[in-house]
Amino acid sequence: MKLRRSLFWLLTQLLPPACPLCRQTFPPYWQDPFCENCLAGFPPLPPAHCPCCALPFIAASNSAHLCGRCVDRPPPFTKVHTVGCFDSLLRDAIHQFKFNQQIGLDRPLGTMLNSSLPVDSEFDLIVPVPLHTRRLRQRSYNQSLLLARELTRLRGFPSVADLLIKTEETVSQQDLSARDRERNLSKVFQVLRPLQGERILLVDDVMTTGSTVRACSQVLLAAGGKEVEVAVVGRA
Ligand SMILES: [Zn+2]
Ligand SMILES: [Zn+2]
Structure with a gap:
């Protein structure tokens, strides 16, 4: 179990961080929880x-x-x-x-x-x-x-x-x-x-x-x- 967890941790360190929805690799220093394209596809509440x-x-x-x-x-x-x-x-x-x-x-x-x-x-x-x-x-x-x-x-x-x-x-x-x-x-x-x-x-x-x-x-x-x-x- 410990080994599996360590391997998982290692993998997350080796793979570049990616958008959790479309799996596109994030650009360097990306801070938002989703990529730009996905965020643009989230319809905001209209002002009215x-x-x-x-x-x-x-x-x-x-x-x-x-x-x-x-x-x-x-x-x-x-x-x-x-x-x-x-x-x-x-x-x-x-x-x-x-x-x-x-x-x-x-x-x-x-x-x-x-x-x-x-x-x-x-x-x-x-x-x-x-x-x-x-x-x-x-x-x-x-x-x-x-x-x-x-x-x-x-x-x-x-x-x-x-x-x-x-x-x-x-x-x-x-x-x-x-x-x-x-x-x-x-x-x-x-x-x-x-x-x-x-x-x-x-x-x-x-x-x-x-x-x-x-x-x-x-x-x-x-x-x-x-x-x-x-x-x-x-x-x-
Ligand atoms: Zn995305
Ligand atoms: Zn109401």
């Missing part, structure tokens, strides 16, 4: 987006207003931070990370997620969106926990993997209305111990309808959390 849930607006807007959904049903979280739109190369990177066992993408994606947070953000806890045990066994890792640990490494706020759990596996929610999705999810997440006014950063790889992060935020606040902000790599 909801200031709360980060939903990209289709048309340009001359004022910062909430989206219809945040107005109709104010979300339990305060704000969503994101690397960019869940599209193009960012979507590919997340797919590789989540479904293709490319767990080495945790560091570069985590670095980008960290950059999406204001430098002066302060949290008491970083909480990953959990997977149900059966899904965790299939995949063997929770991609959101890997991202949360990266944020802990970069920011120092502790991440906890055993606070929020998913007690039931959810069936595909694609055909359900937003309200039904949330009803479905409301009993699925559980907080295992009471909280004491902590400011929480909830971490997930992707946010689409927002039903999952809404349900998680709700149970975290109900358990005594003070405030929940959300960090996702891709926002659909």
Whole structure:
């Protein structure tokens, strides 16, 4: 084991550093987590987006207003931070990370997620969106926990993997209305111990309808959390 690890270390020293997504060798002194081409293929959030849930607006807007959904049903979280739109190369990177066992993408994606947070953000806890045990066994890792640990490494706020759990596996929610999705999810997440006014950063790889992060935020606040902000790599 020790020998294998030493060989791996030696290899990483011998091979020139390369982009974790396209494997192109980095130019000398390259500091960014991905190469220039890949970074150019990550679609940033457009300037017109909801200031709360980060939903990209289709048309340009001359004022910062909430989206219809945040107005109709104010979300339990305060704000969503994101690397960019869940599209193009960012979507590919997340797919590789989540479904293709490319767990080495945790560091570069985590670095980008960290950059999406204001430098002066302060949290008491970083909480990953959990997977149900059966899904965790299939995949063997929770991609959101890997991202949360990266944020802990970069920011120092502790991440906890055993606070929020998913007690039931959810069936595909694609055909359900937003309200039904949330009803479905409301009993699925559980907080295992009471909280004491902590400011929480909830971490997930992707946010689409927002039903999952809404349900998680709700149970975290109900358990005594003070405030929940959300960090996702891709926002659909
Ligand atoms: Zn690349
Ligand atoms: Zn919104």
